[in-house]
Amino acid sequence: MFAARYDGTVPVKTTFNPKSLIRKRRHQEVEVEVGEDEDDEEREQQRSEKSSSEAEKNEDFGMEDVIEHDDIIENEQVKITAEIQAETPSENDETFSSKHASVFKRFTSSVHRRQQDGSQDDIPISDDEGVEASVLGPIPQPALPKDTKLMTSTTRTLDWLAEPQYSKVETMKPFAKLEPPIDAGIVKTLEKEFGISDAFSVQISVIETLLADQKKNILSPIPRGDLLVNAATGSGKTLAYCVPIVQALKNRRVPSIRAVILVPTRPLITQVYSTLLKLTKGIDLNIMAFKNEVSVKDEAEKLVAISGRPDIVISTPGRVVEHIQQNHMDLSQLRYLVVDEADRLLNQSFQNWCDILISEIDRASAQENISQRWRLKCTKMIFSATLTTDSGKLSHLKLFNPRLLVVNSSEGLVKELYQMPHTLEEMYFRIHASLNFYKPLVLLRFLTDFGSGDFTKAGLVFAKSNESAIRLARLLGIVAEEFGIPTKVASVNSTLSNSERQKIFKAFANGDIDILVSTDVLARGMSLDTIRLVVNYDLPLSTKEYIHRVGRTARANQAGVGLSIVVGDGEFKWFKKVVYGGAVINRNNKSVTEIAVVRNLEESEAQPRFALDLTSEDKARYEKCLLALEKEVFQR
Structure with a gap:
């Protein structure tokens, strides 16, 4: 009944275990039975009838077969144990004494100790008593050496490259x-x-x-x-x-x-x-x-x-x-x-x-x-x-x-690699943020009223983008016409072709155009000696751009003025950062002059000063100009 559970190809363990020995013996019996003479049909028929009857009993009685199975295994264990004890050599055997005495002696003592201490199943797998518990952690490492502070390679002088x-x-x-x-x-x-x-x-x-x-x-x-x-x-x-x-x-x-x-x-x-x-x-x-x-x-x-x-x-x-x-x-x-x-x-x-x-x-x-x-x-x-x-x-x-x-005007200014023309005068004036809406009108008032009032000729105004330059130029033209200011305004930007720009430059140099509104396309290298005033209508984005913008005037040892319009406290902070960008600008011992904006020149003794008093009528006329510009844009 157990022959069907085992496969002859499975290796048999040699560990001393009664159950394994029973299986081994059953397996050997099956092999012997298989190898017997096939003519013994009667024996095979009996075994088959016996297996069939046992299967019928298992179907009928269920749990009783399990109990009978356990009893059979127990009887087999007792039988196998007796056979092993019978086959075990005695202490008087010379082979036993010479080869296995020490091994069986230790085995016997071990069995006696286990019998005294209890069954093998009661022996704990591990015993942590008396062992100091420890928490796993990283192995201590020596302190790493500190790196020296890395120095930047950027300097404000070229002395490292060559002697000036x-x-x-x-x-x-x-x-x-x-x-x-x-x-x-x-x-x-x-x-x-x-x-x-x-x-x-x-x-x-x-x-x-x-x-x-x-x-x-x-x-x-x-x-x-x-x-x-x-x-x-x-x-x-x-x-x-x-x-x-x-x-x-x-x-x-x-x-x-x-x-x-x-x-x-x-x-x-x-x-x-x-x-x-x-x-x-x-x-x-x-x-x-x-x-x-x-x-x-x-x-x-x-x-x-x-x-x-x-x-x-x-x-x-x-x-x-x-x-x-x-x-x-x-x-x-x-x-x-x-x-x-x-x-x-x-x-x-x-x-x-x-x-x-x-x-x-x-x-x-x-x-x-x-x-x-x-x-x-x-x-x-x-x-x-x-x-x-x-x-x-x-x-x-x-x-x-x-x-x-x-x-440079002085050899002591070694670190000043931004050079200003020595004939340039830098100026700025501040207006409140509420006047930002009227900024084009404020610019025209300054050009006509400040100083001798001749800044309406040969002026270059910088805007932040092409759209801003085009819009500002047209709006200044409309406002100048509305307020009766004889000024011709044009714009030049990167959207124009080279021939169109050259025509505008020629007209500006000949005096046919009074105010030229531009982007930074003109802030690099262009030489127009007729420019007397440069206006930063929109503040530049860096100190370099500021240098190149105001450098369009005061060329070839001629006099020139660089003016910046600052709106509100926010722009003033940025203006100070751009204009005073560290000790790198050589202004030839000059400073940036602030123009005081007052309502009436008689009320202030500040020098220089600029009177700005926009009435309600001025604001209404300016808004009329905005509507005219809007109409032109939408008609296109």
Whole structure:
């Protein structure tokens, strides 16, 4: 009855266990029975009848079969135990004594101890009495050493890069007396085309330095080093690098790209291009400006042409990168790389322009062997009124033996890398937040009533966006007409084409436009010498933008005023942060003047002062102008 429960393939354990021995014996009996002669049919039939009768009994009696089964197992255990005891060798057996005496002795003693202490089932699995409990935790570690405080690499000085060479702002010198001398033809061109004969301080420093390098390189190709120039806006930086480049290339035989000038905006491209066209009159040099109006394919045809290949290229960094990646530009003959408005260009990561351009220059120069071919190393010239001191940004330029030229009124102002024109007067006035709605009217009142009242001519007003500039220009025109103020207002912004902007600039320079409303598109590099007043209608977003905005006036040693309109306490806090952005601005020992806003000039003795008293009639007429502007907008 137990044969069906076991499989002959299952391994049999040899542990001393009565039940297992019973199963083993049953299993052996089954194997013996299976192996017997098959002709013994009667024995098989009896076993089958016995199994059938037992199965019928199990079905009929249920629990009685279980009890009978347990009794059978108990009898078998007793029987097996007796057999084991009979087969166990006695102590007198020599084999027992020699091989197993010690083992059975320990087994016997163990059995006696368990019988004395109780049954095996009562023995606890583990006993924690007398064992000290402990809580698992991390293994104690030695104290870690403290790191030293990391120092930032950003400083407010470039002394770590090069020893500054100072030049005073007031210094002037005739172009004809510079040493080494400038070509006589270039001096005549400066007098005829530009109407100037004296060089400003930055022009003296840069031109004399580069001409001295050119003279030394006649006998030796050893590179002299790159230039970093920190000078105020309007100090003449464009001519400072154009004159030495033209003099170095005027005798070239085969046209090839020998100078690349990078600027941040399209208007600045036009300005530099116009300057070079005037300066190269009578000199066989090809000047090319990359413009968005011309396709890359058309520009590439001129770059690879043999006869019309440019000598000087003016562009923004993005367009230069496009031509380099398409193998349109051969920079193997490059002698000068100019980065104008460097702080803005280095902040731009468009197409990773700096690394691509510098790597291409290095690759082209590495192909030449100085022992086999006379070739001059490319000189990099970095110009800005707000020269960055960030070592991370400057490192992308891979400067070689850099020389730092600082145009400053005092050598003691080492850390002031933001330069203000020394003829600039900075002013501001504050109005209550409740007058913000009438801010355009307040601006016109100031232009007509403050001082001599001639600020209605040649004024540049900065707004925060293209939409603001367009709206403000039209509203100022309507208000001026309503209040009888003879002022012509126009706006210029990035939505206009280059030709449209040039027409507006020309009209403004000729006096056909009195007030020009602009965005920051004009805040970099544009040279309009007729500007006498710059107004920050909307405050700039940074100190750098403030420097470049007010730097549109007081150019070329002419007088100029930079005015900021501050509304409410919130804007005043921001204005102080922008204008007094740390000890980094050189104001040439001048301060920012506050204009007192009063109702009546006779009631206040503050100097300077501005009388502002808007009557109910003034406010009503202004609101009428707003309705007229709204009507124009919706009629479109």
